[in-house]
Amino acid sequence: MYTEKVMDHFQNPRNVGEIENASGVGTVGNAKCGDIMRIFLDIDENQIIRDVKFKTFGCGAAVATSSMATELVKGKSVQEAMTVTNKAVMEALDGLPPVKVHCSLLAEEAIHAALWDYAQKHGIEIQGLEKPKTDIGEEEEEEEY
Numbered sequence: 001m002y003t004e005k006v007m008d009h010f011q012n013p014r015n016v017g018e019i020e021n022a023s024g025v026g027t028v029g030n031a032k033c034g035d036i037m038r039i040f041l042d043i044d045e046n047q048i049i050r051d052v053k054f055k056t057f058g059c060g061a062a063v064a065t066s067s068m069a070t071e072l073v074k075g076k077s078v079q080e081a082m083t084v085t086n087k088a089v090m091e092a093l094d095g096l097p098p099v100k101v102h103c104s105l106l107a108e109e110a111i112h113a114a115l116w117d118y119a120q121k122h123g124i125e126i127q128g129l130e131k132p133k134t135d136i137g138e139e140e141e142e143e144e145y
């Protein structure tokens with residue numbers, strides 16, 4: 001049911017942990033499944049994501065997508081990080097079963113929330129970034145049904 005890459009990132013998740021005094025922190029949950037994800041970003045003065053860590057209280061697919069999402073944003077500029085959508089994360093994992101697509105949305109939203117936090121603190125604007133939701137459960141219903 002899961003690709004090798006998903007299993008790999010689930011069993012050996014990259015970038016698990018916290019960053020003290022992070023430049024931006026984002027927490028997003030999905031009230032429907034009860035899963036929660038938190039992303040910490042360390043961003044340098046050139047707006048490059050120097051380091052990123054995550055904590056997920058969630059399912060295996062949520063762990064795997066957060067792990068891959070953190071790998072994809074590391075080293076990117078805050079603007080480039082906006083290209084790391086849930087689709088990009090799923091592609092990088094060679095796909096997810098349809099019932100697990102919402103888990104990848106959690107990763108995308110948590111990154112957006114952390115970028116938003118950073119942008120707010122530094123008074124900068126990131127193109128295409130909208131105020132993040134703290135619960136993605138509602139949006140998902142609209143999209144799926």
Ligand code: FES
Nearest residue numbers: 033035059062103
């Ligand atoms: Fe909710 Fe995967 S079941 S994040």
